[in-house]
Amino acid sequence: MAEIKHHAQIYKGIRWQVIFSFLFSWLCHSVSGQIHYSIVEEMRKDSVIANIAKDLGLDFKQLSSRKLRIVSRESEKYFYINIDNGNLYVKDRIDRETLCGIEATCFLTFDVVVENPLNVFNVKIEIQDINDNSPVFFSNPVILEISESTSPGTQLALHNAEDSDIGSNSVQTYKLSDNEHFTLSEKTNPDGSKLPKLVLEKHLDRETQNIHELILTAWDGGNLMRSGTTLIKVIVTDANDNLPVFIQSVYKISVSENAPVNSTILHVSASDRDEGSNAQITYSFTKSGNIHHTGVFSINTIGEIKIITSLDFEVAQKYELSIQARDGGGFVDHSKVLIEITDENDNAPELSIASLTTPIPEDSAPGTVIALVEVHDQDSGDNADIDCQIIQRVPFELISSSAKYYRIVTISSMDREKESFHNITILATDRGSPPLSSSVTIRLGISDVNDNSPIFVKSTYVAYVPENNLPGGSIYSIQASDPDTGDNAKIIYSIFSTNTEDLPVSSYLSINIETGVLYAQRSFDYEQHKEFLIQVNARDNGSPSLNTNATLVIRIVDQNDNAPKILYPSNESGGPAVFEMVPLASEQGSLITKVVAMDADSGHNAWLSYHFIHVSEPSHFIISQHTGEIRTSRVFQEKDILNHKAVVMVKDNGDPSLSATVTLTLVVADSIQQVVPKLSNQMNIEDSQSNLQVYLVIALALISLLFILTVLLVIISKCKEPKPLPTFGTLSTNLYPPVDPRMLSMYSDGTLPLPYSYNVCVALDSSESDFTFLKPSQNVPVDNLIDPDDSGHGNEALDDRKLRDSLMQVKWVSDFSPSKNRT
Numbered sequence: 001m002a003e004i005k006h007h008a009q010i011y012k013g014i015r016w017q018v019i020f021s022f023l024f025s026w027l028c029h030s031v032s033g034q035i036h037y038s039i040v041e042e043m044r045k046d047s048v049i050a051n052i053a054k055d056l057g058l059d060f061k062q063l064s065s066r067k068l069r070i071v072s073r074e075s076e077k078y079f080y081i082n083i084d085n086g087n088l089y090v091k092d093r094i095d096r097e098t099l100c101g102i103e104a105t106c107f108l109t110f111d112v113v114v115e116n117p118l119n120v121f122n123v124k125i126e127i128q129d130i131n132d133n134s135p136v137f138f139s140n141p142v143i144l145e146i147s148e149s150t151s152p153g154t155q156l157a158l159h160n161a162e163d164s165d166i167g168s169n170s171v172q173t174y175k176l177s178d179n180e181h182f183t184l185s186e187k188t189n190p191d192g193s194k195l196p197k198l199v200l201e202k203h204l205d206r207e208t209q210n211i212h213e214l215i216l217t218a219w220d221g222g223n224l225m226r227s228g229t230t231l232i233k234v235i236v237t238d239a240n241d242n243l244p245v246f247i248q249s250v251y252k253i254s255v256s257e258n259a260p261v262n263s264t265i266l267h268v269s270a271s272d273r274d275e276g277s278n279a280q281i282t283y284s285f286t287k288s289g290n291i292h293h294t295g296v297f298s299i300n301t302i303g304e305i306k307i308i309t310s311l312d313f314e315v316a317q318k319y320e321l322s323i324q325a326r327d328g329g330g331f332v333d334h335s336k337v338l339i340e341i342t343d344e345n346d347n348a349p350e351l352s353i354a355s356l357t358t359p360i361p362e363d364s365a366p367g368t369v370i371a372l373v374e375v376h377d378q379d380s381g382d383n384a385d386i387d388c389q390i391i392q393r394v395p396f397e398l399i400s401s402s403a404k405y406y407r408i409v410t411i412s413s414m415d416r417e418k419e420s421f422h423n424i425t426i427l428a429t430d431r432g433s434p435p436l437s438s439s440v441t442i443r444l445g446i447s448d449v450n451d452n453s454p455i456f457v458k459s460t461y462v463a464y465v466p467e468n469n470l471p472g473g474s475i476y477s478i479q480a481s482d483p484d485t486g487d488n489a490k491i492i493y494s495i496f497s498t499n500t501e502d503l504p505v506s507s508y509l510s511i512n513i514e515t516g517v518l519y520a521q522r523s524f525d526y527e528q529h530k531e532f533l534i535q536v537n538a539r540d541n542g543s544p545s546l547n548t549n550a551t552l553v554i555r556i557v558d559q560n561d562n563a564p565k566i567l568y569p570s571n572e573s574g575g576p577a578v579f580e581m582v583p584l585a586s587e588q589g590s591l592i593t594k595v596v597a598m599d600a601d602s603g604h605n606a607w608l609s610y611h612f613i614h615v616s617e618p619s620h621f622i623i624s625q626h627t628g629e630i631r632t633s634r635v636f637q638e639k640d641i642l643n644h645k646a647v648v649m650v651k652d653n654g655d656p657s658l659s660a661t662v663t664l665t666l667v668v669a670d671s672i673q674q675v676v677p678k679l680s681n682q683m684n685i686e687d688s689q690s691n692l693q694v695y696l697v698i699a700l701a702l703i704s705l706l707f708i709l710t711v712l713l714v715i716i717s718k719c720k721e722p723k724p725l726p727t728f729g730t731l732s733t734n735l736y737p738p739v740d741p742r743m744l745s746m747y748s749d750g751t752l753p754l755p756y757s758y759n760v761c762v763a764l765d766s767s768e769s770d771f772t773f774l775k776p777s778q779n780v781p782v783d784n785l786i787d788p789d790d791s792g793h794g795n796e797a798l799d800d801r802k803l804r805d806s807l808m809q810v811k812w813v814s815d816f817s818p819s820k821n822r823t
Helices: 002-032 052-056 096-100 671-721 798-809
Strands: 036-040 048-051 068-069 080-081 086-089 107-114 119-128 142-147 155-157 171-176 180-189 195-202 211-220 227-237 249-258 266-269 282-285 297-299 305-306 318-326 333-341 348-356 368-377 386-390 396-400 405-410 421-430 437-447 459-464 474-476 492-496 509-511 517-520 531-540 547-555 565-568 579-582 591-594 596-598 610-612 621-623 629-632 644-653 659-667 731-735 758-761 770-773
Touching: 002 142, 002 629, 036 048, 036 052, 048 052, 052 086, 052 107, 052 509, 068 080, 096 119, 155 333, 171 180, 171 195, 195 211, 249 266, 266 333, 282 297, 297 318, 348 421, 348 437, 368 386, 368 421, 368 437, 368 579, 386 396, 386 591, 396 421, 405 421, 405 509, 565 659, 596 610, 610 621, 621 644, 659 798
Parallel strands: 036 119, 142 227, 249 333, 459 547, 579 659
Antiparallel strands: 048 086, 068 107, 080 086, 107 119, 155 195, 171 211, 180 195, 211 227, 266 305, 282 318, 297 305, 318 333, 348 368, 368 405, 386 421, 396 405, 421 437, 474 517, 492 531, 509 517, 531 547, 565 596, 591 629, 610 644, 621 629, 644 659, 731 758, 758 770
8 A cells, every 4th residue: 555655656647747837839830830748658558648729739539530649650559549539548568678678758649630621740758767676686596606715805896787777767876685604785887777796704714604695675766675685605716816997997889880790899808916817817698788689799708899690780789788707717897889860861751642533633723732641761860851842844842841841732733635644753861871762643533614615626617408308307527626524515506597597596507415416497499599698606514614616607508499481482381372473575594582590500500592492394503502692594585484482491501401381373474454364264274284183082082982892892703713814914104194285274264284293003002092193393392382371292283363352462563563572
């Protein structure tokens, strides 16, 4: 119970030390940015050290979101922070002797990192020693040999006790058990350690007592004092009255960590005034101060200390060796060797990424923190001073946050369309000689923002679409591109203007909003709309969205869908016939009239040509293929026919070609008085020809009926008794032989003109029967050639009413001259 109370008092004192240390460290922190705590070793696990969040001035509610954490290579296994209350706790057992050995001060340091915004705080915790180790003697028992001739007052060096604690908790005093021959004295070394010595107070008599056993006790100076004992056996020998003595009681040397193995670093020496075997000295290790020399150093019998394994400054910076010199008589002396290991630049800097934000938007503002880089070098001094740099040309820079941390921040704008990611290589170089370096590469992705409008290849597109197209069919495809990605690159197309006035653009055209394909809503007519001018809008799906316009000119390509229209002479259906007076005295090549026509199409489809497809034989007229002018081909004679009927076909140049016809009656006469009686006779002849056609039709019907009856009778007779079928020759009779044209005017019952006649052919096979009209030489369908007012093919007869109406329409010039041409 007394011991527990004593410990409580110790910890109470330590607690006030922690509080005082915390106040002092808080004042320092306000200036230097570092927190200093002081705790004792061997604190129980989960013991509270301090509320570090409060000391750092952090909001308890934001500890989790700001990711308060310890960043350290070594201290993380000893401490942890509870982000719920901000307390700093002991995580595992802390043994100051294991961490720092015999060092006067012992510190554990680590960094505390918070984010949003990013900040780093350095925490330094001093580990104070407690008296948790008892003094220990290296040798037990200690055997000493002393000559009986040794005079009183002789001092025999003893092995000192080792205590892992420091300061007042280390060995403070020695005590020897009561005896009559020996007392104890203490020698204080320059380093403060105490060396016990056995003092002979009374002459020894080997014959009386050759062995003396003594108890040596070592006490430390802790509040709860601890002790250690060893047995000293003093063997009395014959006289060896001189002790070995080291030249130096403490040797101090510095050795580079790169010193080669098996190299001699020190030669110790001791002297003995004796002679012979009593003066022969051998050397050996007893024990080092805080780290065993076994496996690191060796000493031979002549006092050479050698390195037997590679040294490493990062493992141990100091060694303390205890050396013993023993003479042949058994006397010994002790010395201490302090070896300091000097650092060499044998460790390259180490880089690690403590925090990284990727990807970042391409419009991130300059100064945006993207990463926190930790640098570390196990060396010390200049060998541990590190310079960092980014070796590429990138829009980022390194900013030092502390001795161990760098921030990577943006320094200029970025363009994902040029570089979608950046490889940032950080090179860390120490200041050793020669310098060592290492690097780490960060792959930083750049996320897209909608900073690019859709782009058309051209500002104006021209599409050619044939008229009469099928409604609903695609007519053109227009595409825009967007260098952005995702929704920012998804393009929606629309059309929003047109040059049509009667109907909106949607009634003519539509566009696929995703593909940009245009469709015709209706069939185009070149004669109504020759060109459409629309605006195509390409809008991306970003936020906010961006758009671009392009002009699309749709030109309708003409098709040959309009037949020529004859403007002059006008011969519309139901109207009077067209007459032209031809002077009898007209010379060859005289202009009679001109056929004028137009075509609503354009280009080649509107190129017109003029042709006669029906004229009297022989023809007295010719027509210009390109102009439509009708001229005389020869001089007229009295015996020539008075009137000539000419069918003019106007044909365009399309594929297929379309045409129109007009029928002209050309009357050859010198005056109007000559026209009327001749036309009357001609009209009677034509009426006679019209009646003849009726008769021919009736006769053809009767013959056909007779032929059918004959065939039926033959078939019936064959069914009764097979008989040879009578052979009929082909009946081809010209019912009306050619008539002299000059005789036609003498009869009022009209007949067909000479060049036209009917042939009626009757054969045994009804399929061979034919009703044939002898046609002119042009291969033009008759239905397209005959004026709708004519009663039959090539019928030129006019009744009296038509003749009178036609003559009333003819405007005669009172001073008509036969030689004057008319257009």
